[in-house]
Amino acid sequence: MSFPAPTVNNRADSTEPRVPSPQEKYGSLPSNAAMTIEVEDWFHDDLLSRAVEPGSWDTLELRVDRAADRMLTQMAHHGAASTCFILGWCAEKKPALVKRIAAAGHEIACHGYGHLPVSVLKPHEFKRDAERAKKLLEDLTGMPVRGYRAPAFSITDWAIDVLQSLGFEYDSSTFARPARIHNANLRGLSDGAPVVQLRKGFHEIGVSCGSFLGRCTPWSGGYLRLSPYLFFRAGVKKTLRAAGPFVFAIRSWETDHGQPRVAGLKRSHAFRHYVNLARGERGFNNLLRDFNWTTLGDLLARSKPDGPPTQSPSAA
Numbered sequence: 001m002s003f004p005a006p007t008v009n010n011r012a013d014s015t016e017p018r019v020p021s022p023q024e025k026y027g028s029l030p031s032n033a034a035m036t037i038e039v040e041d042w043f044h045d046d047l048l049s050r051a052v053e054p055g056s057w058d059t060l061e062l063r064v065d066r067a068a069d070r071m072l073t074q075m076a077h078h079g080a081a082s083t084c085f086i087l088g089w090c091a092e093k094k095p096a097l098v099k100r101i102a103a104a105g106h107e108i109a110c111h112g113y114g115h116l117p118v119s120v121l122k123p124h125e126f127k128r129d130a131e132r133a134k135k136l137l138e139d140l141t142g143m144p145v146r147g148y149r150a151p152a153f154s155i156t157d158w159a160i161d162v163l164q165s166l167g168f169e170y171d172s173s174t175f176a177r178p179a180r181i182h183n184a185n186l187r188g189l190s191d192g193a194p195v196v197q198l199r200k201g202f203h204e205i206g207v208s209c210g211s212f213l214g215r216c217t218p219w220s221g222g223y224l225r226l227s228p229y230l231f232f233r234a235g236v237k238k239t240l241r242a243a244g245p246f247v248f249a250i251r252s253w254e255t256d257h258g259q260p261r262v263a264g265l266k267r268s269h270a271f272r273h274y275v276n277l278a279r280g281e282r283g284f285n286n287l288l289r290d291f292n293w294t295t296l297g298d299l300l301a302r303s304k305p306d307g308p309p310t311q312s313p314s315a316a
């Protein structure tokens with residue numbers, strides 16, 4: 001099995017200005033912790049989708065750039081690299097933001113265009129949505145987009161075939177362990193293995209899980225906001241020390257505590273969307289401080305498809 005080149009954002013034969021790899025840019029040691037950010041606006045959360053129709057998005061306050069820019073500043077301060085799964089709709093509205101993310105050395109990846117779950121799309125509709133977003137991002141950055149994350153973690157087997165036909169090399173729309181919130185439906189995953197080769201030349205990279213009140217749950221932005229930070233950090237360290245790697249997922253609006261409040265949501269949905277948004281930004285900053293972060297592309301390049309990564313965990 002051959003692996004992609006370790007410089008995830010670079011096209012070897014390109015005449016475009018070369019973007020340094022995370023290690024070149026930040027001089028940090030190889031990390032077993034990957035930071036992933038879904039760059040989308042506050043109204044793109046699927047929990048709000050019944051109250052906020054896509055047809056109304058153009059009338060709403062756009063805040064994705066201010067939230068993402070604060071995250072970029074914090075990551076630069078701590079020398080962290082990330083993979084940014086950018087929603088095509090946002091890339092179209094805020095092209096300069098996409099360029100700033102790429103220029104800062106982060107991996108540009110794709111979150112589709114219209115934020116519709118794969119389960120409501122036919123294959124040709126899914127292909128059109130993913131292709132449109134990929135092309136937008138590649139045209140803006142001049143770099144190949146290799147990674148995809150489905151809205152609401154809703155990936156399914158036929159969608160992997162479509163992604164591979166479009167030139168994607170990995171998907172990150174599942175959790176590394178069976179979790180309570182799990183919309184994906186993929187064959188070939190092995191419980192607990194965060195990096196799995198699904199097809200020749202195509203990998204699945206699962207978001208890490210931890211134990212919360214005795215239940216396996218995604219150890220991502222929602223639980224970062226919900227749980228005490230030291231408890232959350234202990235869960236990250238446990239994963240890194242036990243098996244690694246650790247893959248963290250957060251949505252950019254989870255750090256935007258000034259976002260508008262939508263009325264009429266189900267109480268449980270309102271709780272999950274709005275709980276402790278101020279703690280989200282603080283927790284994100286603390287994670288940047290406490291661990292070395294890299295991109296999924298970098299992690300994949302240094303990982304064996306069905307075994308542990310070759311380097312030591314990097315827990316603080």
Ligand SMILES: [Zn+2]
Binds near residue numbers: 038044150
């Ligand atoms: Zn999303």
